[in-house]
Amino acid sequence: QQPVQSPQAVILREGEDAVINCSSSKALYSVHWYRQKHGEAPVFLMILLKGGEQKGHEKISASFNEKKQQSSLYLTASQLSYSGTYFCGTLRGSNYKLTFGKGTLLTVNP
Amino acid sequence: DAGVIQSPRHEVTEMGQEVTLRCKPISGHDYLFWYRQTMMRGLELLIYFNNNVPIDDSGMPEDRFSAKMPNASFSTLKIQPSEPRDSAVYFCASTGGGRPYGYTFGSGTRLTVV
Numbered sequence: 615q616q617p618v619q620s621p622q623a624v625i626l627r628e629g630e631d632a633v634i635n636c637s638s639s640k641a642l643y644s645v646h647w648y649r650q651k652h653g654e655a656p657v658f659l660m661i662l663l664k665g666g667e668q669k670g671h672e673k674i675s676a677s678f679n680e681k682k683q684q685s686s687l688y689l690t691a692s693q694l695s696y697s698g699t700y701f702c703g704t705l706r707g708s709n710y711k712l713t714f715g716k717g718t719l720l721t722v723n724p
Numbered sequence: 725d726a727g728v729i730q731s732p733r734h735e736v737t738e739m740g741q742e743v744t745l746r747c748k749p750i751s752g753h754d755y756l757f758w759y760r761q762t763m764m765r766g767l768e769l770l771i772y773f774n775n776n777v778p779i780d781d782s783g784m785p786e787d788r789f790s791a792k793m794p795n796a797s798f799s800t801l802k803i804q805p806s807e808p809r810d811s812a813v814y815f816c817a818s819t820g821g822g823r824p825y826g827y828t829f830g831s832g833t834r835l836t837v838v
Contacts, residue, residue: 616766646826655815656767658826699766703827710755710819711780712827714767 615640617704619715626692626722634687635719636702645678645685646703646712649696656701659687689720697722728830729803729814742804745833748797757827758791758801758818767815774810780807806837 617638624632636645644663648656662678662685673690689696699719703712728746729796737743749756758770771781784791788792788807793799810822813834 648826655829655831658828660824709780710757710772710774711769712757713769716766 615701616664617715619700619702619718621718622716623719624721626720627690627712628694628722628724630722632689632720633701634689634720635684636686636704636715637682637684638704640683640706642678642680642683642704643707645676646705647676647687648701648703648714649698650701650717651698659700661691666684689703692720692722694722694724696720728816728818728828730814730830730833732833733831734834736838737806738802739807739837740805742802743810743835743837745801745814745816747799747801749799749818750828751797752808753818753820753828754796755819756793756799757819758799759815759817759829761781761813761832762811770801773820791795797809803835806835808837811835811837817837 617636620635626632646661647659650656660676662676664680676687678685687718699717701717703714705712731746734739754775757760757772760770761767770783771791772779773793791801799801815829815832817829819825819827
């Protein structure tokens with residue numbers, strides 16, 4: 615079952631913060647986050663595991679609420695390079711069938 | 725490492741023709757995935773392999789689609805006969821098993837069926 619992402623799109627000015635949400639109606643084992651720039655392949659950002667800690671690097675971090683089956687991606691002090699479409703992918707159980715949400719288009723303007 | 729390598733990058737074919745997409749995963753990765761991306765349906769998992777064995781092909785649209793992985797370094801996705809609704813970007817991805825790693829995607833093949 616495909617996870618639901620919100621918002622569908624967000625426009626920021628450089629330096630502003632954003633939060634992207636991902637939710638599932640089914641119990642999750644892990645959540646992945648990817649960023650895809652126009653005409654390119656999705657690039658892995660981070661993974662959050664059931665029972666794991668919040669992950670992050672630099673100004674991009676994420677959390678995973680197991681009880682609510684929700685994950686959030688936090689982008690702080692956004693940079694122009696953060697522009698792109700962000701996808702969450704979810705895994706149920708320990709199989710490798712990663713199912714992606716429809717994506718959130720993030721645009722960072724100067 | 726060269727990453728996941730896909731060929732061709734672009735393919736334009738006529739309806740009814742056979743199309744073969746190719747993928748070389750990252751050396752040492754034992755999971756390989758084929759995804760299709762369209763505006764309407766987003767990123768869809770078509771099939772995935774573990775140690776060259778197909779594990780889940782429930783996403784393959786119909787019998788016109790087939791995928792093989794004859795060895796650890798090569799996989800193909802074949803469409804025969806092709807139809808205009810098959811037009812999409814097809815991505816191959818791989819990951820290492822044993823630990824939860826992210827998936828590394830290839831650059832994709834943009835398929836246009838006219």
